[in-house]
Amino acid sequence: MSDDFSDLTSLLLVEHIAATGSLTAAAEKSSMTVSAASQRLAKLERSIGQSLFVRLPRGMSPTEAGAAVIRRIGALRFEIRSIRGDLEAIQSLRAGSVRLGSFPTASASLVSDALREFIATWPDVQVSVRSGVFPDLLEVLESGEVDLAVLWSYDFTPPWPTSILVQPLMHDPMHLLVSATSSSATTIALAELSDASWIVRQDQHPATQVLLRSCARAGFEPRVVYEANDYQEVQAMVSAGVGVAMVPGLALDQLRADVRKLAFTKNSAVPARQISLGTLDRRSLSPSMVAMTRCLQRAARALSGA
Incomplete structure (x- = not known):
């Protein structure tokens, strides 16, 4: 049996029909025309091979199959609300995580200063830090094992890989x-x-x-x-x-x-070390990654005396 249970709009339409007893009222609550609502319901019933409603002279009443589906839709609606809550928590930094890569001298100064602010401001966000030497940091950044990496370079070091987007944080003389x-x-x-x-x-x-x-x-x-x-x-x-x-x-x-x-x-003419923050190119930054970036930028300005 094929089914259209992955079509959330059709499932919510079924719930509205059961609540109102009317295809017209359910279509209005679902922000669609009566014709579109009728087609959706017919398609869903064909896909499961059972009728979900009995068409009565004065409305519509759930069949045994319809009642079973409607009971499950209530749980589904709860899960949808939970998903929205989770996403809102991540957006407002009441949840989420950020994984940071760093090297020892940055971890002992710049990164620790940034983490102090981040953890005090957003204590519910999970933070992990991975310390390593330069080649290892590039590897874990490119593999996605960390979200952000504090990196160093000099005027004589090779160019950055094209897969990595780098933004300067500070000069380290x-x-x-x-x-x-x-x-x-x-x-x-x-x-x-x-x-x-x-x-x-x-x-x-x-x-x-x-x-x-x-x-x-x-x-x-x-x-x-x-x-x-x-x-x-x-x-x-x-x-x-x-x-x-x-x-x-x-x-x-x-x-x-x-x-x-x-x-x-x-x-x-002694070259300074450039301290930068690297992310994967074309990666969208999560709210926690944006917040961590700003903490690192503020810590870098403080260390630079800017």
Whole structure:
């Protein structure tokens, strides 16, 4: 038996006929002509192979089959109201979810600031954060495992994949990290550091690439004396006087008291890190994704001093 039970309009018409006892009144309640209502009812009855109403001289009365259908329509109407309630809750951020990808230095500063505002404002929205290295973030974004991803790039990194739409959040300038007992200067030219000992990140880390490229433009090769696993280790070695380090600003959110950060002069031409927010191209943003984007934008402006 084929049926038209997926035709919600026809089912609601059946309910209206039962409530009013009249095809004319039911058609009016369903915002259709009497002819269209009659055709819908006839088509539904043909598809199920049973009559739903007895045509009486003064109206219409449900058959046994019609009464069974009408009982189920009441439950269906309840489910429709529930669907509307769920959608309204998502739209008003009383429900829903957002999945965010990030990398460690952003998570410890920019992202945590944004999450603090988001969770305080919309506590009923489920938030999950996945931290990873750059290739992993691109992979989970393209696979749909996260909705949004905080990403980084430099002027020498490859272009973004065409499948990803990227909007800038902030520039993250590089700083020179020195021990607190060093000179009291607040800025320094990279060329002045040709004889310095350098502490870098391991495994061809992007910050290390920035250092090598910037020093090459300044006309020297840095003397690397220590390769650290993370920025806490970098700060510890700088504080001990082992050397100096070139570090992005977001990595210095928790700066030790025994180290200081210096800005590079403009003519040092040290590239800043671009922090961006990525989504899949042509994807419609849910209300929770829009709200998270705005929280990240506000956090980025606050960190940038804008």
